[in-house]
Amino acid sequence: MRIAMLASGTRGDVQPMVAIGDELARRGHEVAVAVNSDLADWVTRAGLRAVPTGVDFKRFLSSAESRRMLAHGKVDTTIRRIVADEHRVNQQIVNACVRAAEGADVILTTVTMSLRGLCLEKATGVPSRILYSFPIVPTGDFSGIMPRVRDFRMAWANRGGSRMLNQLYWMRNKANLDEMSDLMGAPRVSRMPRQEERPGLHLYSPRVVPEPTDLPGGHELIGFPVLSDDLRDRLGERTVPAELDRWLDAGPEPVYFGFGSMPVLDPERTLRELIEVTARRGIRGLVGAGASWAGTPTACPTTCSSPGRSSTTTGSCPAAGRRCTTAARERRRRRCGPVSRRWWPASSPTSRSGAGGPNSCASEPPCRSAA
Known part of the structure; x- marks a missing residue:
């Protein structure tokens, strides 16, 4: 088969697609992204x-600008800005989607490209399916990622939270989608698609978000796709820097704080707070500096020590974070209980602590035995 993948966003959005694409390619399928x-x-x-x-x-x-918008929970402003950026290169986006889908048997998309996948489906007849890397399909069990109320305790209100975000995303993207349909010579998508009506796979762990009791038919929660060791070799992400390797060997397994694409308004303050927390808990911490730490006027120290404890910061080093989680899993074999469904929504302002953002709800929960 020939599989087209339409992916857009941060590495956290794209990596699950790459993991699945790599496995499909290993099985002999042709994949374009x-x-x-x-x-x-x-x-x-x-x-x-x-x-x-x-x-x-x-x-x-x-x-x-983006750090301020995300940290203050300005979802609509963020969507407007992203859509405006896409509008400037919309024709290039359309051309890329068409090239990737040429001769395809199926189209797989991230949430952020799902509407473009639907446009392609209408233009080519090739079915498109959404791979959800975070919970956004309306459910009565908990609210969506946009409302600041995590659970309205009313099924209809919880569903409304997700539908509100989907409606907003549809409205902001409609002009770009119409242009895409016009460029392909296809009918415009006139009605906002309902996610419940289209089959999809949910690529997150039930230990992070419990599986909804009303998950629609055709939807399946399959867990987070993990990059294989062979793929990590190809990406050059299995090797831990020597200095960091020595630090990891010098004491007990640390807690890994991976920031990814979370906006951090004040990296130095955030790092100081993490040092204080790890010192109080009597643990070591490894901080994976995310995208918004780049270009910080005053660089964070490589190693910060408190009496008998230490925390280390590292740049984008997936191998380091993977080693921490693997070591903890293999040596401790501690079971992690499901995180509460009342996760921190994307729209909740987190600027008071200098950190926060849209991926907060996708972080692995701490082991209960370590709390």
Whole structure:
């Protein structure tokens, strides 16, 4: 089969697609990925054919403007800004999607590209399916990621939270979608699609978000796709820097704080708070500095020590975080209980602590035995 993948967003959005694409390629299928340009080289190193869309998410997330918008929970403002950036290169995005889907038997998309996948489906007749990396399909069990109330205790209100975000995303993207349909010579998508009506796979762990009791038919929660050791070798992400390796060997397994694309308004303050927390808990901490830490005027120290304890910061080093979690799993074999469904919504302001953002609800919960 020939599989087209339409992916857009941060590495956290794209990596699950790459893990699945790599496994499909290993089984003999042909895979092409239309992806934002800042991750195109990374997808190519994974051994998949990447088609750049011209969008640069890394530049957006590294800007002070995006950090302020995300940290203050301004979801609509963030969507407007992203849609405006996409509008400037919309024709290039359309061309990339069409090239990736040429001769495809199925189209798989991230949530952020699902509407474009539907446009392609209408233009080509090739079915498109959404791979959800976070819970956004309306459910009565808990509210969506947009309302600041985590559970309204009323099924209809909880569903309304997700539908409100989906409606907002549809409205903001409608002009770009109409242009895409016009460029392909296809009928415009006139009605907002309901996610419940389209089959999809949910790529997150039930230990992070419990499986909804009303998950629609055709939807399946399958867990988070993990990059294989062979794929990590190709990406150059299995080797831990020697200095960090020695630090990891010098004491008990640390707690890994991975920030990813979370906006951090004040990295130094955030790091100080993490040092204080790890010192109080009597544990070591490894801080994975995310995208918004780049370009910080005053660099964070490599190693920060408190009496008898230490915390270390590292840049984008997936191997380090993986080693921490693997070591803890193999040596302790501690079971982690499901995180409460009352996760911190994307729209909740977290600027008071200098950190926060849209991926907060996707973080692995701490082991209960370590709390």
